Amino acid sequence: xxxxEFDPILQxxxxxxxxxQLAALVILYYDYILTLKDEIERYWSSRTKLNLxxxxxxxxxxxxxxxxxxxxxxxxxxxxxxxRLQVCVGMSQYQEYLIAAVHLVVDFIAIVRTYAIYSSSRRxxxxxxxxxxxxxxxxxxxxxxxxxxxYTLSDLPAVGCLLPTTPxxxxx
Numbered sequence: 001x002x003x004x005e006f007d008p009i010l011q012x013x014x015x016x017x018x019x020x021q022l023a024a025l026v027i028l029y030y031d032y033i034l035t036l037k038d039e040i041e042r043y044w045s046s047r048t049k050l051n052l053x054x055x056x057x058x059x060x061x062x063x064x065x066x067x068x069x070x071x072x073x074x075x076x077x078x079x080x081x082x083x084r085l086q087v088c089v090g091m092s093q094y095q096e097y098l099i100a101a102v103h104l105v106v107d108f109i110a111i112v113r114t115y116a117i118y119s120s121s122r123r124x125x126x127x128x129x130x131x132x133x134x135x136x137x138x139x140x141x142x143x144x145x146x147x148x149x150x151y152t153l154s155d156l157p158a159v160g161c162l163l164p165t166t167p168x169x170x171x172x
Contacts, residue, residue, distance in 0.1 A: 014157040018075045025072055032065055056112075059105045067098045074161045085153050088161035096143050103139070107132055 039061075048054060071091065079087045111128045118124040155164055 011157055014160065014162045017162055018160055021075055022072070025068055028064060028068070032061075056105060056109050060109060063098070063102050063105060067102070071095050071098075076160055078159050079161075085151060085156065088156060088163060089151060091161050092163055100139055100143060104136070107135065
């Protein structure tokens with residue numbers, strides 16, 4: 001199917017999906033702008049100590065903010081040239097790894113906070129580490145262990161990089 005022959009219903013659905021993704025990112029960046037002044041006062045002053053808490057804060061805050069910029073750009077921009085499919089597949093994999101990295105940071109923060117709430121109970125820490133290890137194993141398996149879907153250029157929408165979950169759902 002040629003680039004200008006895409007099914008208009010699928011194009012509309014892809015565009016709606018991209019706009020929902022854009023809305024989520026607008027909320028993320030709006031929240032960042034609202035809290036930037038407090039962040040500068042509390043975390044970037046000369047008296048701030050570089051410790052695990054500060055490192056987790058920076059990772060949690062900036063991994064999402066900076067990591068989503070390439071995804072946002074490729075959602076509404078079409079990569080020129082014959083390697084568009086490879087760029088889109090690579091971006092899809094990048095997004096999976098970004099989600100996994102953000103989850104690791106958030107899960108680690110949740111474990112540390114829960115451990116502190118339960119008065120540094122080693123039993124609770126053991127349960128949390130076991131649950132975290134199980135989830136980490138499942139996540140690694142889900143990302144690395146799945147078969148790569150054999151996409152073709154006709155699977156891509158006219159604009160952006162939204163790939164179908166399976167080739168059966170492609171517009172051709």
